[in-house]
Amino acid sequence: MDIVGRLSYNCDIIFRIIDIKVENNKKIAVLYGEDFRLIADAPYEDLIRLDPQEIQKRSKEFRSLEEQSLELFRQDISLIKEKQEYEVTRGYSKELNYFQIPGKVLHLDGDPSYLKKCTDVYEKIGIPVYGVHCNEKEMANKVGQLIDYYRPDILVITGHDAYSKAKGTVSDLNAYRHSRDFVQTVREARKKVPHLDQLVIFAGACQSHFESLIHAGANFASSPSRINIHALDPVYIVAKISFTPFMDRINVWDVLRNTLTGEKGLGGIETRGVLRTGMPYKTEITE
Incomplete structure (x- = not known):
């Protein structure tokens, strides 16, 4: 399961990708917060896979x-x-x-x-x-x-x-x-x-x-x-x-x-x- 951050939010929260859906021919990721009880949708291209060392640090x-x-x-x-x-x-x-x-x-x-x-x-x-x-x-x-x-x-x-x-x-x-x-x-x-x-x-x-x-x-x-x-x-x-x-x-x-x-x-x-x-x-x- 990919651990990602949102580029538009400067990767302020670590998320898990739990689902990928398509809306208007664009891939949308459904995200669960790794440490916060937050659910969010984000364009797939706005996501970046976080480095394991960064994940470990946070x-x-x-x-x-x-x-x-x-x-x-x-x-x-x-x-x-x-x-x-x-x-x-x-x-x-x-x-x-x-x-x-x-x-x-x-x-x-x-x-x-x-x-x-x-x-x-x-x-x-x-x-x-x-x-x-x-x-x-x-x-x-x-x-x-x-x-x-x-x-x-x-x-x-x-x-x-x-x-x-x-x-x-x-x-x-x-x-x-x-x-x-x-x-x-x-x-x-x-x-x-x-x-x-x-x-x-x-x-x-x-x-x-x-x-x-x-x-x-x-x-x-x-x-x-x-x-x-x-x-x-x-x-x-x-x-x-x-x-x-x-x-x-x-x-x-x-x-x-x-x-x-x-x-x-x-x-x-x-x-x-x-x-x-x-x-x-x-x-x-x-x-």
Whole structure:
């Protein structure tokens, strides 16, 4: 699969060519962002195959950003766990055996490679996840059945998106590649679980119609400033929710500050966490 850049954009984003189509006797490439959840069309002659060393250099830079963000998140989780330990034991003793159940995640993704990246991070930090690759246009028809089957605490609806100025204004939902599909999927999910704290939903991708997604029933969404979001941004938001106790409200800025995109690309509404604590914890049953 060719990795390319667009000459007219000074190769600012690395893309994968996923399809070639012909329009008016001209070859048009359909592109997926390699690190951003962006889909784009480009004339074939505007593309240049990137040098392997350049790809490696850019990938290294992004991996460094990902690791920094992940480390900040791990520090957050450590603080949450310390607070939980204090509250569970009332600060007197650390000898009480207790267990914690983080929120289960159902992650629908229109891109199988991004889905794999995301599930790898979920597993690294100990979040139970069910990943399902699903074309954006098919998500609305499948989400209800998937919710019934997996019964998640958190639902992620993402993939690729893009705003096209040629199709309409920024406020026009029809000017977006997949925002309407994401909105309809959120609505179908809310038919199953209407309460915002019984099923927490993240929805959207690069440049998605943020306001429509929130009004449809998403707790968190992209993209308030219609910018590109990183492939792993949904994971960092969801992980914070999964490890926040269900009696605690989540400050939206606390969720956004460790993402790679920040408040320009991501936003949301006040939401409760989904972590639950129980006791006693027994490694084995004795008679």
